[in-house]
Amino acid sequence: MAVRLNKHLTEANLKALKDKLLSDAERIRHNFAQKKSEYESSTVTGAKDEVDAANDNILLSADMRFSNRESLYFKKVMKSLDRIETEHYGMCDECGEAITFQRLMARPTADICILCKEESEREEAQNFFERKSKSLGREMTVSGHA
Ligand SMILES: [Zn+2]
Numbered sequence: 001m002a003v004r005l006n007k008h009l010t011e012a013n014l015k016a017l018k019d020k021l022l023s024d025a026e027r028i029r030h031n032f033a034q035k036k037s038e039y040e041s042s043t044v045t046g047a048k049d050e051v052d053a054a055n056d057n058i059l060l061s062a063d064m065r066f067s068n069r070e071s072l073y074f075k076k077v078m079k080s081l082d083r084i085e086t087e088h089y090g091m092c093d094e095c096g097e098a099i100t101f102q103r104l105m106a107r108p109t110a111d112i113c114i115l116c117k118e119e120s121e122r123e124e125a126q127n128f129f130e131r132k133s134k135s136l137g138r139e140m141t142v143s144g145h146a
Helices: 011-042 050-059 061-086 101-106 114-143
Strands: none
Touching (some): 011 101
């Protein structure tokens, strides 16, 4: 398979995007390290058995949700950095077109172009509206005024 290359991105563009991705990765690493040390300092008192550890885990679940989101993003950042190295960064996974530099600066982990993104959002909105109008249909016709 030929390497797809986003011809619209200059070396400087790529450098800027790479810096952004690296600083995001660094920020997340830092957050994780901080959370880890907070957790360790809070559990340092006394030997814990598995039940206590489980309770700690429940208390940590809010943190975990945050961490899951962050680690998901971290994976995306790593994937994007990887793609920069293999030179097919900035190409849309859906239609294969180049993603604009503006979009990539706003969202350096973007792997679909704005058109495909809008398309999928329109579909989502459509589905949402259909679901909503099914459950609220009656209410909407009653209160609906043009
Ligand atoms: Zn696309």
